[in-house]
Amino acid sequence: MERLLKRLDERLSIHSVFYEDNQIEVNARLSSVGASCPRCACYSSRRHGTYIRTWMDIPEGETAVSVRLSMPKWFCDNDACGQKVFAERLDWLPVxxxxxxxxxxxxxxxxxxxxxxxxxxxxxxxxxRISHDAVLRLVYHTEVDTGISPFCRDR
Ligand SMILES: [Zn+2]
Incomplete structure (x- = not known):
């Protein structure tokens, strides 16, 4: 399980794993020494606290994986910035x-x-758990290269 999460981010560490009938619940932590403010891009290493994000990851076999991730929050020390506290942005877990x-x-x-x-x-x-409407939203928000037809023979 840890190896699966480490593929997302090397800074992830697992604290506990609970196996239920059809779900694996993982309690994990993101260890980080600082992050850049999403508004002004200033780097900060002054920690504010933590918060919990709960999200689903790819299933392990036929079992769903739910992750409760403890993430640090940081102070933005740029006086000109309107953002006083922020959480790190992660490519693999969009806001x-x-x-x-x-x-x-x-x-x-x-x-x-x-x-x-x-x-x-x-x-x-x-x-x-995902509804067909949510699946359709995923499809609608997918960028598709429309410039090249898959039926074109001249490539
Ligand atoms: Zn800022």
């Missing part, structure tokens, strides 16, 4: 998302191969 970017990528690839309803059913079989 306000409750699924990791790699889980969204898997759901997206299912959705492009199947229908939104079938994707919802398969996700449900793996303990991932």
């Amino acid at each position: 306000y998302q409750r699924r990791s970017a790699r889980l969204d990528a898997q759901i997206r690839s299912l959705a492009f191969s199947l229908s939104a309803l079938e994707t919802e059913k398969i996700c449900s079989a793996f303990g991932i």
